[in-house]
Amino acid sequence: MFVKYDSEGFLTPVDGIEMKTFAYGENSLLTRFHLKKGSVLLQHSHPQEQTGFMVSGKMRLFVDNESFLAEAGDTWSIKGGVEHRAEIIEDSVAIEVFSPLREDYLPK
Numbered sequence: 001m002f003v004k005y006d007s008e009g010f011l012t013p014v015d016g017i018e019m020k021t022f023a024y025g026e027n028s029l030l031t032r033f034h035l036k037k038g039s040v041l042l043q044h045s046h047p048q049e050q051t052g053f054m055v056s057g058k059m060r061l062f063v064d065n066e067s068f069l070a071e072a073g074d075t076w077s078i079k080g081g082v083e084h085r086a087e088i089i090e091d092s093v094a095i096e097v098f099s100p101l102r103e104d105y106l107p108k
Contacts, residue, residue: 001023001024001025002023003022003023005022009107010034014039014040014041014042015039016035016036016038016039016040016088017033017034017035017036017039017041017088018033018034018035019031019032019033019034019105020032020107021105021106021107024101024105024106025101026101027099027100027101028097028098028099028100028101029097029098029099029101029102029105029106030095030096030097031095031096031097031098031105032093032094032095033092033093033094033095033096034091034092034093035057035059035086035088035091035092035093035094036088036091037088037089037090037091037092038088039088040085040086040087040088041085041086041087041088042085043062043083043084043085044083044084044085045080045081045082045083045084046080046081046098046102047080047081047100048080048098048099048100048101048102049077049078049079049080049098049099050077050078050080050084050096050097050098051075051076051077051078051096051097051099052070052075052076052077052078052094052095052096052097053074053075053094053095053096054070054071054072054073054074054075054092054093054094055072055092055093055094055095056072056091056092056093057071057072057088057089057090057091057092057093057094058070058071058072058089058090058092059086059087059088059089059090059092059094060086060087060089061076061084061085061086062084062085062086062087063076063078063082063083063084064082064083064084069089070094
């Protein structure tokens with residue numbers, strides 16, 4: 001699968017957070033997130049492992065009892081089923097891969 005970047009079609013699951021899934025296969029998918037300064041991703045978990053790359057900006061990730069200041073170039077991986085949340089410190093762009101496939105993130 002090949003996907004050309006298109007700035008249209010982003011979804012807004014939470015105020016200040018836009019997302020769009022680009023490439024996906026049988027076992028994983030890649031999603032781009034646009035995160036607005038001051039927005040918050042509330043505590044949650046999902047069965048998929050989540051591995052991310054901070055393209056630009058700054059956010060604080062809270063995973064279990066750990067806190068991590070993610071800045072451009074930083075990466076992370078969160079095991080499936082682990083509680084996590086995020087506070088967006090600057091307008092940011094992050095890319096994340098989820099495995100196994102997140103059905104709820106597949107393009108409509």
